[in-house]
Amino acid sequence: xxxxxxxxxxxxxxxxxxxxxxxxxxxxxxxxxxxxxxxxxxxxxxxxxxxxxxxxxxxxxxxxxxxxxxxxxxxxxxxxxxxxxxxxxxxxxxxxxxxxxxxxxxxxxxxxxxxxxxxxxxxxxxxxxxxxxxxxxxxxxxxxxxxxxxxxxxxxxxxxxxxxxxxxxxxxxxxxxxxxxxxxxxxxx
Amino acid sequence: xxxxxxxxxxxxxxxxxxxxxxxxxxxxxxxxxxxxxxxxxxxxxxxxxxxxxxxxxxxxxxxxxxxxxxxxxxxxxxxxxxxxxxxxxxxxxxxxxxxxxxxxxxxxxxxxxxxxxxxxxxxxxxxxxxxxxxxxxxxxxxxxxxxxxxxxxxxxxxxxxxxxxxxxxxxxxxxxxxxxxxxxxxxxxxxxxxx
Numbered sequence: 001x002x003x004x005x006x007x008x009x010x011x012x013x014x015x016x017x018x019x020x021x022x023x024x025x026x027x028x029x030x031x032x033x034x035x036x037x038x039x040x041x042x043x044x045x046x047x048x049x050x051x052x053x054x055x056x057x058x059x060x061x062x063x064x065x066x067x068x069x070x071x072x073x074x075x076x077x078x079x080x081x082x083x084x085x086x087x088x089x090x091x092x093x094x095x096x097x098x099x100x101x102x103x104x105x106x107x108x109x110x111x112x113x114x115x116x117x118x119x120x121x122x123x124x125x126x127x128x129x130x131x132x133x134x135x136x137x138x139x140x141x142x143x144x145x146x147x148x149x150x151x152x153x154x155x156x157x158x159x160x161x162x163x164x165x166x167x168x169x170x171x172x173x174x175x176x177x178x179x180x181x182x183x184x185x186x187x188x189x
Numbered sequence: 190x191x192x193x194x195x196x197x198x199x200x201x202x203x204x205x206x207x208x209x210x211x212x213x214x215x216x217x218x219x220x221x222x223x224x225x226x227x228x229x230x231x232x233x234x235x236x237x238x239x240x241x242x243x244x245x246x247x248x249x250x251x252x253x254x255x256x257x258x259x260x261x262x263x264x265x266x267x268x269x270x271x272x273x274x275x276x277x278x279x280x281x282x283x284x285x286x287x288x289x290x291x292x293x294x295x296x297x298x299x300x301x302x303x304x305x306x307x308x309x310x311x312x313x314x315x316x317x318x319x320x321x322x323x324x325x326x327x328x329x330x331x332x333x334x335x336x337x338x339x340x341x342x343x344x345x346x347x348x349x350x351x352x353x354x355x356x357x358x359x360x361x362x363x364x365x366x367x368x369x370x371x372x373x374x375x376x377x378x379x380x381x382x383x384x
Contacts, residue, residue: 007337010216014344017209024205028198032190125261125364130192133366137358138199144351145206148344155340158333 008159011152015057018149025142026050029135038132040116041139049105053146056098060153063091064160079161083170092167095157102150106143192260196362203355207245210348214238217341233297234345240290241349247283248356255363263363287353294346 026046033043066082082088117136123129157163214234221227255263266280314328360366 004333007220007334010220011337011341014209014213014216014341017212018344021202021205021209024202028190028195028202032195035190121366127192127260130261130362130364131190131195133361134192134195134199134358137354137361141351141354141358144347144354148347148351151340151344151347155337155344158337158340161329161333163333163336 004159008156011155011159015149015152015156018145018152019057022050022053022142022145022149025138025145029138029142032131032135038135039120040113041135045105045109046139046142049102049142049146052098052102052105053149056095056102056150057153059091059094059098060156063088063095063162064156066091067160067162079166080170083162083167089171092162092171095153096164099150099154102146106147109139109143192362196359199355199359199362203352203359206348206352206355210241210345210352211238213341213345213348217338217345220338233293234342237290237293237297237345237349240286240293241352244283244286244290244353245356247280247286248360251280251283251365252359252363255360255365258363260362261364263360263365266363266365290349290353294349297342297346 029046030043032038033041033046063082066085066088067078083092120129120132120136123132214237217234218231221231251266254266258265311328311332314325318325
């Protein structure tokens, strides 16, 4: 088994490669959409998904930075200090919110537009419809890679011993965004 | 953008995706090579890699054949039509590999469910934090390692699906629709039922 440090290095290398691929998938789709329209996708869909992934990476990296280099994995003081601060909690909640937003985005494509995607498959094979079909599958590729990247971000959290169940020990974590928790607390009072 | 330009871009993207997949697999196998309990896991990951390899080869053959046809007539590709008893892979092999891949991805998820117990193990070990620090330390070590690996496997599964989607996208640039191939494939499955 490899050490914690090399595990983090390994995950970071995978994250960098994965981000390069995401950009590479995004480029031709954006280029195409800037010239023509597509029956079921818009430019906002693509840039939206990419920015969600990038924001989550930013939040998670900031959180990891707050913990700093960990001498041993059971050094809880650093983790608790990082998560107890209001900034730490905000970052943790932000990462959960973005995680859910990414899932919602890909589910909307996979399930919400399933019928429309099937219809595109049945058009006559003209160069235009070939392009539409290709773009639809390319969007699916983008969704799967966004999910793959998201999973690697979770692996990074584990590398810093920032698992979700630890968050529950430190602050009231029921999975809902901070605003909802505050609202629920206000109602309880 | 011309459809052929789009295809060229997709092909190079497909190559980059494969490289990322291969490096992830390599890193994970290296990590588990010396762990005897990880035998099943190694078999699964190498199985996934071999299947993807087979699937990609099948897809590449169909693309090569479709290259000879005008756009939109890819479904007339001889690789799609070739009878199953002929030598060499054809569209059925591509589809069979793809179907097996879905099964393997399902197995990987099952394996991951077992791994999800890692956080339960850590929670259960927590009361012994003071009394048995060594035991607690081992549980924590195990927990984060399994957790990170679990996410890496999930990532690998999503990468596989992404590569499959890219292959589908490339097939579409030729006008090949697998649901037409699938009809033949299903019939072919029926033909082989008696064997």
